[in-house]
Amino acid sequence: MPATSSARLFGRGSWSEASRIASVLRKETVGGVLLLIGTVVALVWANSPWAGSYESLRDLRVGPSSLHLDLPLGTWAADGLLAIFFFVAGLELKREFVAGDLRDARRAALPVAAAVGGMAVPALLYVLVNLGGGGALGGWAIPTATDIAFALAVLAVISTHLPSALRTFLLTLAVVDDLLAIMIIAIFYTSALAVTPLLLALIPLALFGFLVQKRIRSWWLLIPLAVVTWVLVHESGVHATVAGVLLAFTVPVVRSQAAGGPDAGPGMAEHFEHRFRPVSAGVAVPVFAFFAAGVTVGGLSGLTESLTDRVALGIVVGLVLGKAIGITLATWLVSRFTRAELADDLSWWDVVGLALLGGIGFTVSLLIGELAFGTGSERDEHVKVGVLVGTLTAALLATVLLRARNRIYQRMELEETSDVDLDGIPDAWDDVDDRPGNRAARPGDTPSGGATRPFADS
Incomplete structure (x- = not known):
């Protein structure tokens, strides 16, 4: 039976959701450029005659020793700044499940399945490459991550006009990828668990959640509670970035109508996202990249030697092929079992191009590498080489493929931006927003887009 017009992969969502995604991606693109700058500066410095000063800066310890927080700057970047990154990722993830594409099981099936497949196959290939590798299997999760900021920076550099549906899919895939990554970090990379600090962390976490549910925005209340939660999670042995996700999950996405009438507006999640996404994309991730990417390659011979290590080879194979x-x-x-066809003008080459962009795994891959083998260890250095080579290879292959399709993307972009009737909404979306299951959540909508009822804060 042929697929109907509603059974399409990469079909357009609602205009409100598409415009929101476009705004998010613009910020992430800027962050991706800064990430690239931080990475290049770190690599140049670490391979210059002044490499010792880079290592001294990265290993400089700051913080109160009485609280076991006299940490190197590199660790502060990984444990502290990346907690902000995962806080923003948690906000985006909750929004997707409560009011975005992931609330509709049919629309969620594709990015969730793609994220799972995009993590399982790289992990499997890494394990196959490293069987019998003497402790190397601990890095199985390194090639599973997708770095959305880096991927968007690549799109900005190659100036491809990727259609809104493909960009939305890429962002949603990366959000689900982040959730799976934080679960992997919490479950598989917690070496020693101290239960008491973890239980104590629930107290400031619950107070933080209570305040944000009441829409209290006072920074002098919320930030100390967030910091205490972070410290206690850090002390528990669970990686401190988990605190960022837990805090984000307490923040309401939609505001209770009972609190403000039918036009009560969005929840606190949007407020926090506007405040903290620029900090995450513009500061947290680039600074982490600066401290994490500084590997001494040692010229072409050193690069070749690093890539002969099966750890680095497994990462490259996982990121590119996996x-x-x-x-x-x-x-x-998903297409086979749902009998859904690709949207008009798209082909499976577009899917392969997106999949290669998914192989740009940088920030979380470097973080997992440090957790797996220890910061500054020989294998950690090989991890950095593998991540850099794998990411660059995936980016180059994606560039070739997507640029070859750019003429089609330009035509699709023209259709998506044309507004002949001048109503502020491109004509391509005139018949989309009112389709069941396609509208973005608005105050009074049910999660399925049907009859209205009051939303509780959630």
Whole structure:
């Protein structure tokens, strides 16, 4: 039976959701450029005659020793600044589940399946490459991550006009990817668990949640509670970035109508996202990249030597082949079992191009590498080389493929931006917002977009 017009992969969502995604991606693109700058500066410095000063700066310890927080600057970047990154990722994830594409099981099936496939296949290929590798299997999760900021920076550099549906899919996939990554970090990279600090962390976490549910925005209340939660999670042995996700999950996405009438507006999540996304994309991730990416390559011979280590080789294979196979295969399976066809003008080459972009795994990959093998260890250095080579290879292959399709993307972009009737909404979306399951959540909508009822804060 042929697919109907509603059974389409990468079909347009609502205009409100598309415009919101476009705004988010613009901020992430700027952050991605800053990330690239931080990475290049770190690599140049670490391979210059002044490499010792870079290592001294990265290893400089600051913080109160009485609280076990006299940490190197590199660790502060990984444990502290990335907690902000995961806080923003948690806000985006909750919003997607409460009011975005992930609230509709049919629309969520594709990015969730693609994210799972894009993590399972790279992990499997890494394990196959490193069987019998003497402790190397601990890095199995390194090639599973997708760095949305880096991917968007690549799109900005190659100036491809990727359609809104593909950009939305890429962002949603990366959000689900972040959730799976934080679960992997919490479950598989917690070496020693101290239960008491973890239980105590629930107290400031609950107080933080209570205040944000009441829409209290006082920074002098919320920030200390967030910091105390972070410290206690850090002391528990669970990676401190988990605190960022837990805090984000307490923040309401939609505001209770009972509190403000039918036009009560969005919840606190949007407020926090506007405040903290620029900090995450513009400061937290680039600074982490600066401290994490500074590996001494040692010229072409040193690069070749690093890549002969099966850890680095497994990462490259996982990021390039694993992501491409996993995401494409998962998308094909969704198409096969739902009998859905690709949206008009799109082909499976577009899916492969997106899958290669998913192989740009940088920030979280470097973080997992440090957790797996220890900061500054020889294998950690090889991890950095593998992540850099794998990311650059995936980016180059994606560039070739997506640029070859750019003429089609330009035509699709023209259709998506044309507004002949001058109503402020492009004509391509005139018949989309009112379709069941396609509208973005508005005050009074039910999660399925049906009859209205009051939303509780959630």
